[in-house]
Amino acid sequence: MHKVIFDTDPGVDDAMALLFLHHHAEIDLLGITTVFGNATIETTTRNALFLKREWKIDAPVAQGAGETFIPHRITHEPPKFIHGDDGLGNIGVPDVIDLPVDPRPAHHFIVETVRANPGEVTLVAVGRMTNLANALKEDPEIVSLVRQVVIMGGAFDVNGNVTPAAEANIHGDPEAADVVFTASWPVVVVGLDVTTKTVMTRSQLAEIRDAGGKRAELLFDLSQFYIKFYETRVPDGMVVHDSCACAYVVRPDLFRTRTGSMRVVCGGLADGQTIQKPDDMGFGPSDWDNLPSQRACVDIDAEGVLKLIHDTI
Numbered sequence: 263m264h265k266v267i268f269d270t271d272p273g274v275d276d277a278m279a280l281l282f283l284h285h286h287a288e289i290d291l292l293g294i295t296t297v298f299g300n301a302t303i304e305t306t307t308r309n310a311l312f313l314k315r316e317w318k319i320d321a322p323v324a325q326g327a328g329e330t331f332i333p334h335r336i337t338h339e340p341p342k343f344i345h346g347d348d349g350l351g352n353i354g355v356p357d358v359i360d361l362p363v364d365p366r367p368a369h370h371f372i373v374e375t376v377r378a379n380p381g382e383v384t385l386v387a388v389g390r391m392t393n394l395a396n397a398l399k400e401d402p403e404i405v406s407l408v409r410q411v412v413i414m415g416g417a418f419d420v421n422g423n424v425t426p427a428a429e430a431n432i433h434g435d436p437e438a439a440d441v442v443f444t445a446s447w448p449v450v451v452v453g454l455d456v457t458t459k460t461v462m463t464r465s466q467l468a469e470i471r472d473a474g475g476k477r478a479e480l481l482f483d484l485s486q487f488y489i490k491f492y493e494t495r496v497p498d499g500m501v502v503h504d505s506c507a508c509a510y511v512v513r514p515d516l517f518r519t520r521t522g523s524m525r526v527v528c529g530g531l532a533d534g535q536t537i538q539k540p541d542d543m544g545f546g547p548s549d550w551d552n553l554p555s556q557r558a559c560v561d562i563d564a565e566g567v568l569k570l571i572h573d574t575i
């Protein structure tokens with residue numbers, strides 16, 4: 263069993279990933295923590311509550327960061343052209359959802375839940391890394407108490423999707439990501455190198471709707487805006503970024519990884535670029551040698567992941 267805290271900015275592909283975690287028999291979802299990104303923090307939290315209500319998810323929702331790790335850092339605006347004005351494909355989410363939010367800020371929720379379950383919690387982070395960096399700042403000892411950190415973000419051997427160098431989740435808060443990558447806990451990064459290979463077609467999405475009941479109908483409806491955007495980039499389908507990170511938790515055998523230290527470029531033309539120094543790369547001694555070795559996903563069995571998503575949801 264995997265005890266998971268899902269750190270998210272719903273977000274259309276975040277919603278699919280949440281439904282995956284909720285339905286998978288080997289996942290025990292301990293909590294949902296929200297972060298700004300695909301929309302403002304108020305909107306991503308409202309969306310998490312909406313999905314919790316519609317999909318009858320027991321896990322608490324704790325609201326997290328509404329701005330970058332370093333206050334007032336310049337970052338990109340929410341991508342309304344991908345996720346809609348409401349972050350969920352303009353399906354008309356009510357302004358207010360009558361459900362309580364956990365009283366703790368997300369980073370306190372993370373620290374307390376990790377301390378209550380030493381060695382057991384997997385953090386799955388599919389938005390900006392701000393809440394994780396704030397949790398590390400609050401309690402650096404959690405590095406030895408977390409089972410692993412699985413991240414959707416970054417682009418190692420391919421271009422980014424916000425700039426040629428940077429992927430959205432990392433570009434949105436590069437300093438936070440650098441803190442998370444260089445901390446001494448086990449990190450797996452599921453980036454654009456593999457997520458862009460994982461394209462769900464319209465007919466695969468319709469199959470999920472037809473087989474998955476009311477919950478899958480909502481997922482189908484909220485995905486329509488997002489799939490229209492992606493169809494301008496990939497033929498007949500949408501990239502299911504965040505579900506790939508969730509798939510890694512239960513089926514790491516569907517991925518090929520490379521180990522090495524990682525850093526994030528903070529500032530300048532390549533702001534938010536992720537760089538890995540592979541462990542087997544022969545330089546002379548350098549600062550990179552004193553960093554923990556983390557895993558970057560470099561290949562994926564995309565058909566296998568799409569089938570896993572289908573069968574789970």
Ligand code: BDR
Nearest residue numbers: 273275276388430431503
């Ligand atoms: C990531 O950015 C967000 O738009 C998606 O939800 C995903 O987490 C992809 O670059």
Ligand code: CA
Nearest residue numbers: 273276388389
């Ligand atoms: Ca996301």
